Amino acid sequence: MPNLITQQAQKKLWEQWQKSFSSEVAEEFLQTLLTLMQFAFVVNPEYRQNIKYFEGRYQFCSKDGQVAIAAIFHDGRMEVMEKKINQANIAITFRDGKTLLNFILAPRQDILGSMLRHDVVTEGNLNYLYKFGFMAKQLQLMMPQLSQ
Secondary structure: OHHHHHHHHHHHHHHHHHHHHHHHHHHHHHHHHHHHHHHHHHOHHHHHHHOOOOEEEEEEEEEEOEEEEEEEEEEEEEEEEOOOOOOOOEEEEEOOHHHHHHEEEHHOOHHHEEEEOOOEEEEEEEHHHHHHHHHHHHHHHHHHHHHO
């Protein structure tokens, strides 16, 4: 009997570790994406046009609270914070870190499909999410140019 309890405890700890690892990877990936975006706004005047007159507050979170990153666009600048913010124009809550990674890495981000599968919950104006998706895709297409 004690062996069964030990096995169950080990299994539970292993699952928690895997979950936290995928959340940490997802948060790191999102942080890297946002940092690259910030860099591109500074070095590429054409890309910077995306935020010239744009004001927006984004909140990215995981349902379990392991991931919380905000991006604020104001006065032609972008600020990234690892925390929850007030008054986000759009809050995107992912089921977990793995779901966040799958959504960001998808060749075609299907927000409606993700919402129907209960992978993603949004609160606020979806136009902000589409704007962010456009900027992220544009950044992806620019990546070879940034490294030259």
